[in-house]
Amino acid sequence: QLQLQESGPGLVKPSETLSLTCTVSGGSISSTSYYWGWIRQPPGKGLEWIASISYGGSTYYNSSLRSRVTISVDTSKNQFSLKLRSVTAADTAVYFCARQSSSYGFFDYWGQGTLVTVSS
Amino acid sequence: YELTQTPSVSVSPGQTASITCSGDKLGNKYASWYQQKPGQSPVVVIYQDTKRPSGIPERFSGTNSGNTATLTISGTQAMDEADYYCQAWDSSTLVVFGGGTKLTVL
Numbered sequence: 001q002l003q004l005q006e007s008g009p010g011l012v013k014p015s016e017t018l019s020l021t022c023t024v025s026g027g028s029i030s031s032t033s034y035y036w037g038w039i040r041q042p043p044g045k046g047l048e049w050i051a052s053i054s055y056g057g058s059t060y061y062n063s064s065l066r067s068r069v070t071i072s073v074d075t076s077k078n079q080f081s082l083k084l085r086s087v088t089a090a091d092t093a094v095y096f097c098a099r100q101s102s103s104y105g106f107f108d109y110w111g112q113g114t115l116v117t118v119s120s
Numbered sequence: 121y122e123l124t125q126t127p128s129v130s131v132s133p134g135q136t137a138s139i140t141c142s143g144d145k146l147g148n149k150y151a152s153w154y155q156q157k158p159g160q161s162p163v164v165v166i167y168q169d170t171k172r173p174s175g176i177p178e179r180f181s182g183t184n185s186g187n188t189a190t191l192t193i194s195g196t197q198a199m200d201e202a203d204y205y206c207q208a209w210d211s212s213t214l215v216v217f218g219g220g221t222k223l224t225v226l
Contacts, residue, residue, distance in 0.1 A: 039217075046218070046219045046220040047154075047156075047207075048217065049207075049214070049217060052214075052215065060214050062215070096161060096162075100215075101167070104150045104152070104167055104168045104209065105152070105207070105208075105209020105215060106150070106164050106167040106209070107152075107154075107162070107164060107207075108173065110161040110162060110163075111161065112161055113161055
């Protein structure tokens, strides 16, 4: 059974960089059938896609966040990562990592999510 | 690109719930639907417009045509009470989520 697990600091100061890693277990991240993505959800609000990456390193970004986001993949560790720069309180959210079908775009496996709070 | 969902829908147990998602030429994109219960991660209930993942009850069905995708829950049960999100995808739009619909079963 594929599992995804987010990890990283739960508290980030304003103007600093939010860094999260997603570790994939029970399957390989190296598949042409899937991308690997990050989605966030501010408290009490809806889902917002942030970015996705293929195992080969092709990247896809939400245009509204593109200038502040970097997504990367480490196939040797079966992990992919997110960096969000210059954070503000508006970036406070539960951050989910998920597997995405490269053919039809849906997310079929999700991590449990990790709450990241931006506060001094 | 934006997807619009009605914020809330109410349905009586055993009745049919319809949740809609509107976007420009949405029928030309792939639509999927997610169910999210409080404190949990989203679960895909419909993908590729009409397909159900294994383990999702047959009472969940989907359509996508023109500017509207629809999630239909037939014989709604109390356990179906949740937030539902639509999502569109194509090679140019990439990924967009709708604002979500809170389904109340009462």
